[in-house]
Amino acid sequence: MKMIKCYIQHEKLEAVRGKLFELGIPGITISDIKGIGKPMQQMNSTPGQVVPQFHPGVEVTIVLENEAVNEVVDTIIGITRTGALGDGKIFILPLEDAIRIRTGQTGTQALY
Ligand SMILES: Nc1ncnc2c1ncn2[C@@H]1O[C@H](COP(=O)(O)OP(=O)(O)OP(=O)(O)O)[C@@H](O)[C@H]1O
Ligand SMILES: [Mg+2]
Numbered sequence: 001m002k003m004i005k006c007y008i009q010h011e012k013l014e015a016v017r018g019k020l021f022e023l024g025i026p027g028i029t030i031s032d033i034k035g036i037g038k039p040m041q042q043m044n045s046t047p048g049q050v051v052p053q054f055h056p057g058v059e060v061t062i063v064l065e066n067e068a069v070n071e072v073v074d075t076i077i078g079i080t081r082t083g084a085l086g087d088g089k090i091f092i093l094p095l096e097d098a099i100r101i102r103t104g105q106t107g108t109q110a111l112y
Contacts, residue, residue, distance in 0.1 A: 008057060020062070020076075029060075031058070076090060
């Protein structure tokens with residue numbers, strides 16, 4: 001299993017949600033976040049001051065079986081890539097286990 005964490009712009013969230021559930025993802029969690037990406041220093045620098053500023057965004061977390069990761073990542077990129085700075089970033093983490101509390105199922109059985 002993998003955990004996908006991606007940081008995207010608010011305006012892309014509805015399209016991402018729609019497409020991912022068409023693909024049949026088992027669940028999703030989102031959070032409103034503030035973050036800083038690499039080129040923010042350039043974008044916010046004023047003479048004598050290069051303190052990066054926080055920008056609002058959305059963190060999307062999805063836990064998936066390994067086989068589903070590529071399709072989900074490609075779908076997210078297809079929706080969110082404009083070519084502009086700040087399109088977002090995707091992190092893919094190995095996930096040790098999942099447990100459905102109601103049944104005690106573990107691993108991918110807890111997901112689907
Ligand atoms: N290394 C990182 N660690 C944690 N969060 C990050 C990291 N890089 C980006 N983020 C999160 O992703 C958001 C969007 O990042 P962003 O798309 O600006 O990345 P970038 O590396 O600056 O790419 P770009 O050059 O396209 O702007 C940030 O506001 C932050 O919340
Ligand atoms: Mg950036």
